[in-house]
Amino acid sequence: MTDVLLILGLLAGGWVFSRIVLKEPILPWKDKKVKSNTVNKKGTKASDAKKMSKAQIEKEALLEQESTPFQEMFPNVIGVQDHMLRYSDNEFTMFAEVEPVNYFLRDPEEQEVIDIAFETWLASINYPVRIYLQNRFVDLTEPIEEITNQIEAAEDLNSAAYEFALNMIEDLEQWQKSQPRYETKRYILFDYKVEVKDLRLDNEDDLEERILEKAFNELTRRVQAARQQLRRGEMEVSLLTNDGITEVIYYAFNRRKAIKNRYRDLERQEKLAIYSTADQSPERIVRTKAEIDKFTQTEKQASRNSDEA
Template identity: 45%
Template sequence: MKDILFLLIMGAVLWIVYAVVSKRSIIPFVKSKDNTQKGNGLSTPSAKMGSGKKKQEQVYEEQEPDLFEDLIEDVVDVKNHLVHLQNNRFLLIAEVSPCNYFLRSQSEQEAIDTAFESWLATLNYQVQWYIQSRYIDLSEPIEEMRTNMMEANDIPFNALEYGKSMLNDLVHWQKSSPRYESKRYLVFPYEVNVSTIEDSNKEELAERIEEKAWTELYRRCNNARSSLRKANMDVELLTTEGILDVLYHLFNRKKALKTKFKNIRDREMLSLYSTADQPQSRVEYVKELISQNETA
């Protein structure tokens, strides 16, 4: 008997809690006031406002912005070692190799600081720093070590087994967790003043504008190269493919680890025209004909 009373009391307590949470009447089989108003077709002003909002939400559909388009909306073309922007603006990008500053002695660090400060003091134009983080890719060194190890004939068996286990550890280390490396770039922007160029033909005017931009930006890059060389930092001008490689890693950070940019280039996927599969000998023959026509 006590167990039955205990179960009835617990059931009543659970029902009261459920009724309060779900906003129902505590007495079973009796509708609450809110439910009766809904059943009679009565609605409060807040309910009307809510229905109006729902209708507005159903009618209005917001379009998400295209991130890729927003980032490169000013880019016209990438060619001749330059990024062509709108309104006769150009970008030249150079990669800077680090100098291991904190591994240097005190005198070497002071020499690096002096050379870097001297270069900054000579700048009377805009220079931008761009640091890009990439996933560490050890596939090429691993393949090179594996090829050298398998082609060598004088390696003992134990050394060969050790080399295989080391390569497997490197592959596992690369795949276990993402690791990054930093690429450092100098970006030189320049805008050509068209009023200083006198030419009537549009084609020649475009060539003159590009030539003037290249001359000025190349001079700035050489100035940075000669000044930063004293600070043990090498500045290397990026080619057109190098600029495309930077942009490819910018928009395909994870994909670039598997689908590498050099593979896209080797498979001729950067060409303007799509062609059928051809043997490598024919591809080399066509490239040779193109080079001969360009030199002629």
């Protein structure tokens, strides 16, 4: 009797184990549970849709929290005004571009002059400055355009020189497209905050004008000081205008696109103009007037022909 019960126990254990492995109900007369497989209109399960929507919400929230390089570098920016980048708390930043000098091609005496010029400038300042290096893709569009214009303007160019110029243009274009090549632009950023309480005002009407004047005079003085000191080391410093500051910001956020959508092309095509009546060159004004006159004469002639008919 004991052996029979043992055998029955082993069989029952084996049955339970096999049903669990096969994910079948232990009791044969019980129906198998059907998992919910509800599908939404987009073809995904309802649970997956909830997970996806939750993940999307978290991703959007994360993107909103992440700060862009522009916000990190220039927080609370209002805009570019009077050759300065202006912030909401009456703080201003002026940009100056520095032309590099090839330090390692100089002899020790010339390197010493460069070092002394830079060290003297650093020792003379008691205000914050920032050095900003911007890497851009090498753009040979303007040199190629200049060569092309010279070829077209030259009247006594022989066939060999003409062919050489065309081959050079082709080589330059191929060199630029063969692999990514970069150039580095060097800038010094001067920051200054205007304290309104320190300004002497005759009336409240000229507060804005006095703030701009104070910031511009102080930052210009700092740029001039840097120019004088660094010039001794053959490092030329030039102040950036509103257009120059806008170009730096454009290349900072469109580095890959800027090789095709060049900033200068945007400027030439007047996509930066606030109004359609932006300043035009005299040649373009004359050409536009000629087109208008031609169109007017055509319309008048068409009107006369219709009247005669």
